[in-house]
Amino acid sequence: MKLNTIAALVSAASYVSAQQIAQDPGVQGPPLEIVHLYYNEFPTGVAVSSSNRIFSCYPAGLDANNTQYQVAELTGNSTETPYPNARINSPPGGSLNYSTYPVSSANYQNYFIGVQSVAIDPLERLWILDTGRALTPNGTLAPAVNGGPKLVAVDLATNTINRTILLPPTVAYPLSYINDVRIDLRPNVTASGQGVAYITDSSQMGTNGLIIVDLGTNEAWRHLDNSPTVRATRQHFKEVWGESVYFLPGPGLPYTYDPTGADGIAFLDGGDTIVWSPTGSRYLYSIANKYLLDNSLNSEITAQTNIRYLGEKGTSDGLMQDTNQYVYAGNFEQNAINIYNNRNNTVSTYVRDPRIGWTDSMWISNGYLYFVENQLWRSPSYFPGTDRRIKPYVLYRVPTADGGQRVAPMNITS
Numbered sequence: 001m002k003l004n005t006i007a008a009l010v011s012a013a014s015y016v017s018a019q020q021i022a023q024d025p026g027v028q029g030p031p032l033e034i035v036h037l038y039y040n041e042f043p044t045g046v047a048v049s050s051s052n053r054i055f056s057c058y059p060a061g062l063d064a065n066n067t068q069y070q071v072a073e074l075t076g077n078s079t080e081t082p083y084p085n086a087r088i089n090s091p092p093g094g095s096l097n098y099s100t101y102p103v104s105s106a107n108y109q110n111y112f113i114g115v116q117s118v119a120i121d122p123l124e125r126l127w128i129l130d131t132g133r134a135l136t137p138n139g140t141l142a143p144a145v146n147g148g149p150k151l152v153a154v155d156l157a158t159n160t161i162n163r164t165i166l167l168p169p170t171v172a173y174p175l176s177y178i179n180d181v182r183i184d185l186r187p188n189v190t191a192s193g194q195g196v197a198y199i200t201d202s203s204q205m206g207t208n209g210l211i212i213v214d215l216g217t218n219e220a221w222r223h224l225d226n227s228p229t230v231r232a233t234r235q236h237f238k239e240v241w242g243e244s245v246y247f248l249p250g251p252g253l254p255y256t257y258d259p260t261g262a263d264g265i266a267f268l269d270g271g272d273t274i275v276w277s278p279t280g281s282r283y284l285y286s287i288a289n290k291y292l293l294d295n296s297l298n299s300e301i302t303a304q305t306n307i308r309y310l311g312e313k314g315t316s317d318g319l320m321q322d323t324n325q326y327v328y329a330g331n332f333e334q335n336a337i338n339i340y341n342n343r344n345n346t347v348s349t350y351v352r353d354p355r356i357g358w359t360d361s362m363w364i365s366n367g368y369l370y371f372v373e374n375q376l377w378r379s380p381s382y383f384p385g386t387d388r389r390i391k392p393y394v395l396y397r398v399p400t401a402d403g404g405q406r407v408a409p410m411n412i413t414s
């Protein structure tokens, strides 16, 4: 080593103390408030009513031990009550049908099989999205059977079922995984005047697309099937908490890239625009609702040619819209939740915290953004195939940016 190099090192050591070296601050934005600790089942979704009642779901399709209930009301900081009742959460003989070969999911119309998402509409009905699929104990996701995939609305005032809409196998395929739902009750969106539901199909078997349901007639149809915008990006690789995220499709099968398609879905422009994002990607897309509502002969071609690419926003699962034209999206790799700002088409970090990783679903109520941290990538379906999740899973909340409220289209906002 040359003498002048040694001199430079000595001077570096004496003039720069550790505190002066720039580093990632790790936290940013409002502090996280813990709302609920999940010690029992593995949660995905959350919805909070206008009177701050909180509901979560626990899909049997993601954790074979989610056998006690699929939907619960969070009745205390760590207590949960099956919702709307214990009976509908207890399919006789369980969520799997072992009398078929290969094993299939149960076909019950009047029981929950595997609930992935919950959402509340402006009439205070809880919409429960049942994938109709359950995981076998060895990690095989059993196909859905007619009767399983459905939307169930529960009136929160009476805790009774308002309606059940079955999604037939021509719309929710046996290998579909209907993932998330947003409700638009504006009377002008369909001829029936009863509103519409938009649902993502995130299937890890590639049957991705968006499903539209007329809540008056119960008719349902698909759009954007096979569009790259609803599918995972080829060889998509992400890391969460410094850990590699590869996917294990089933017992005895080799690892692959995260194949999860269109997952998060949200509104912009008061419901006139729909945004979505595949979880096996970093991309955000949108389309005007009229292209999805149209189910005429040319509607699929027209829809595919009217998709907008809104850019990258990090890797995320659920999305949530607010009245500021902000779309909240997780950013798993930066321990963050980001905002896509539709006013200037930019993405910015809203909150960062080392406790943030896989942000599953989000919900806005009374000026707070609620979000579920569930360590999904540490479950046995991901590399290295062992269960590395550590309970409790956590429901957090932070104030929304700039006082944003939930967009709940009904010609009013609430």
Ligand SMILES: *[C@@H]1O[C@H](CO)[C@@H](O)[C@H](O)[C@H]1NC(C)=O
Pocket: 063, 064, 065, 137, 380, 387
């Ligand atoms: C279910 O729980 C049992 C007992 O705690 C555990 O051995 C098993 O690995 C769990 N299965 C899954 C799929 O998480």
Ligand SMILES: *[C@@H]1O[C@H](CO)[C@@H](O)[C@H](O)[C@H]1NC(C)=O
Pocket: 076, 077
């Ligand atoms: C829940 O936690 C909050 C904050 O720690 C506390 O004020 C409240 O008393 C707790 N509620 C119950 C039912 O334990």
Ligand SMILES: *[C@@H]1O[C@H](CO)[C@@H](O)[C@H](O)[C@H]1NC(C)=O
Pocket: 097, 099, 100, 105, 106, 107, 108, 145
């Ligand atoms: C199980 O599968 C058999 C054969 O298809 C069918 O008859 C039965 O109704 C199914 N039961 C449930 C609960 O899915």
Ligand SMILES: *[C@@H]1O[C@H](CO)[C@@H](O)[C@H](O)[C@H]1NC(C)=O
Pocket: 123, 155, 161, 162, 163
């Ligand atoms: C379902 O909810 C709507 C809106 O609140 C209400 O008008 C209707 O009567 C309800 N139907 C049933 C069967 O409860």
Ligand SMILES: *[C@@H]1O[C@H](CO)[C@@H](O)[C@H](O)[C@H]1NC(C)=O
Pocket: 186, 188, 189, 272, 290, 411
């Ligand atoms: C429904 O009415 C709203 C105004 O309340 C308008 O912005 C929207 O474009 C209309 N949607 C359709 C599909 O006509």
Ligand SMILES: *[C@@H]1O[C@H](CO)[C@@H](O)[C@H](O)[C@H]1NC(C)=O
Pocket: 102, 103, 136, 137, 138, 139, 140, 251, 252
């Ligand atoms: C996984 O379990 C199911 C249901 O018991 C069984 O049908 C299937 O053969 C098993 N698969 C493997 C690879 O062990």
Ligand SMILES: *[C@@H]1O[C@H](CO)[C@@H](O)[C@H](O)[C@H]1NC(C)=O
Pocket: 341, 343, 344, 346, 348
């Ligand atoms: C976009 O607008 C937001 C406020 O609405 C602002 O905070 C942000 O800096 C803007 N981004 C850019 C790149 O101009």
